[in-house]
Structures are given as C-alpha cells and as structure tokens.
Amino acid sequence: MNSFQEVTMPTITKISAQKRKGRYNLFLDDEFAFGIDEGVLVQYALAKGQELTSAQVAEIQEQNNFRHAYNIAVNYLAHQLRTRHEIWTKLEDEEVPPAYIKQVAAELTSQGYLDDTAYRDSFVRTQMLTTENGPTVIQRKLRDKGISPDLASIDAITDIYPEDEQRQTLAKLIAKQRSHYRTSSAREQERKVRQHLYAKGFSGDLISQAIAYADFTPDAEEEADALATQAEKYWRRYASKGLAYQKRKTKTMLYQKGFDLDAVSNWIADKEASEE
Structure with missing residues (x-):
C-alpha cells in the first residue's frame, strides 16, 4: 500500500x-x-x-x-x-x-499616466484659456483635487500663468464688470469691481494696478445719468413714508452708493421743486 x-x-x-x-x-x-x-x-x-x-x-x-x-x-x-x-x-x-x-x-x-506635476501644468493652462480665474482660485481648485501644497503653490501657478497674462484677464474682467454696473456711481463701480476681482483670485497688487490703469475717474455726464437712475428708484421706494423721510432716506442711500453729497442734494431739490 x-x-x-x-x-x-x-x-x-x-x-x-x-x-x-x-x-x-x-x-x-x-x-x-x-x-x-x-x-x-x-x-x-x-x-x-x-x-x-x-x-x-x-x-x-x-x-x-x-x-x-x-x-x-x-x-x-x-x-x-x-x-x-x-x-x-x-x-x-x-x-x-x-x-x-x-x-x-x-x-x-x-507608464506616465499618473503625474501630478503634468496634471497641474495642464490644469492651470486650461484655466487660463477657458476661465477668468486668478491664481488663488486655481490654487484652491488644485488642492480640492488632491494636488500637494508644494505643487499647488502660488509661485508654481504664476510660473505658468505670468503677470502679463493675468493683466490681460483683469482688463477683460474690468470692462465686463463696468458695463454690468454702468448705472452705479464711479466710486461704487470701482468698489464692486475690486471686490469681484478679489473673488476671482487675483492679488491685491495686480488688482490695484489694473484698476488704476482702467481709470475710474467719474465722467460728469455718466455720473449724472447714473445718479438720476438710482435716485428715481429710491425716491419711488420711499414715497409712501412722508416727504421728510423720503428725502432723508434717498439722500442716505445715494451717498452710501458713492454719489457726491452736493449732487444728491441738488437732485432732491430739483425733484421736490418739480413735484410742487
């Protein structure tokens, strides 16, 4: 066996x-x-x-x-x-x-199919070409995708997206935003545009340079038109509150919106006279 x-x-x-x-x-x-x-x-x-x-x-x-x-x-x-x-x-x-x-x-x-450095470079270039995002927004998106802090640093991003390219994007954004806020005062336009550019991820220095180049000095005719548009809105809104309240509130709101106080007072005086 x-x-x-x-x-x-x-x-x-x-x-x-x-x-x-x-x-x-x-x-x-x-x-x-x-x-x-x-x-x-x-x-x-x-x-x-x-x-x-x-x-x-x-x-x-x-x-x-x-x-x-x-x-x-x-x-x-x-x-x-x-x-x-x-x-x-x-x-x-x-x-x-x-x-x-x-x-x-x-x-x-x-095999070269997984390369976070190559991914970062491609992602930044795509953002440059297809969006209006600045470096800090791009950085946040990269980190959301798991790219390490050293690869997603602002310096690394701006090596791919240089300041000259950023200035071109800023100029386009400013023109677009100014058109959007054309019925606002020049001061309010500048404030809103600056706020928008920060939200898009650009640095404070580049934003200030771009805004200075765009020149937000008020144009007298445009400012008067914007004041008339805004003033009519507030004048109607507070019409039922009594004349004293209507005048005070309209003046306050327009001043907060960046209009010159003397110009506001003159508009209210003219408006009041036309309604007598």
Whole structure:
C-alpha cells in the first residue's frame, strides 16, 4: 500500500466569454472558479486541459484582482487627466483593497499616466484659456483635487500663468464688470469691481494696478445719468413714508452708493421743486 495519496491538480475544463467585453469565466474540474480578465488569460496562456497548481491559481487570482483595479483606473483616466488623489478615491469607492490601489498607482506612474506635476501644468493652462480665474482660485481648485501644497503653490501657478497674462484677464474682467454696473456711481463701480476681482483670485497688487490703469475717474455726464437712475428708484421706494423721510432716506442711500453729497442734494431739490 502506498504511504501517500497521489496529489491531483485542478484542471481547466472550460473557458467561456462573459457578456462584458474582455471578461471570461474560468472553470476548474467542471466547476466555476472565478471570472478572469482577458489580459490575465493571455498573460498566463490559459487553455482548456491545462493543469494548475494551487500556487498558480493563487497567483492568477492575485493578478486578476490587480488587473480589475487597473482597468477601473484606466477607464476613469480615459475621459480626462486625473490626479493621484482622484484615482485613489475612485478605487476606494469601488472597494478595491489598499494593496491593489498602491500597485495600480505605481504602475500608472511608471507608464506616465499618473503625474501630478503634468496634471497641474495642464490644469492651470486650461484655466487660463477657458476661465477668468486668478491664481488663488486655481490654487484652491488644485488642492480640492488632491494636488500637494508644494505643487499647488502660488509661485508654481504664476510660473505658468505670468503677470502679463493675468493683466490681460483683469482688463477683460474690468470692462465686463463696468458695463454690468454702468448705472452705479464711479466710486461704487470701482468698489464692486475690486471686490469681484478679489473673488476671482487675483492679488491685491495686480488688482490695484489694473484698476488704476482702467481709470475710474467719474465722467460728469455718466455720473449724472447714473445718479438720476438710482435716485428715481429710491425716491419711488420711499414715497409712501412722508416727504421728510423720503428725502432723508434717498439722500442716505445715494451717498452710501458713492454719489457726491452736493449732487444728491441738488437732485432732491430739483425733484421736490418739480413735484410742487
């Protein structure tokens, strides 16, 4: 009698295609074993009738798990560039174990598909060409995407988006905003424009330079037209409150809006006289 039993190895008895392209079902000893990626199938030259050791089965499953995670990442990258953080988050959402995420990240990095520096450069250039955002807004967007602080520093961004380019964007923004606030006083226009430029992410120094170049010195005719438009609005708004209140409140509101107090008083006097 033999002192040991003969060890039999599982045999591939069937390989069938799944409905999903690039995926196959692997059967060992006439029983379904696991789904397998086409790349793994080719890598190990798997075929019907082939015997596999338990170690080989484990290795194939490991490679299959990696390939599954890798394919998720590649499909995610197919639509646009992604940061390392975005890839990691996507794979976590797909419940890929951390060990495989690290493998995938390393593989994509070695292939040149995952490069946060290249991503930053491309992102900044796209923002320059397609938006009116300044460096601090761009920086915030980069950090939201997981780009590290050193790569997303203001200095790094302005190396790609130099001040001359920023000044051109500022000039366009100022022209657009002045048109939007054309019924406001020159002082109010400047205040609102400055506020908007800060919100768009430009530095205080560049904003001041751009505003000085744009010259918000009031034009007498435009200022008078803006005053008349605003004054009529407030005069009607407070008409039911009594003349004294109407005059006081209209004057206060117009002064807060940046109009000259003497010009406001003259408009109210003229208005009051015309209604007598």
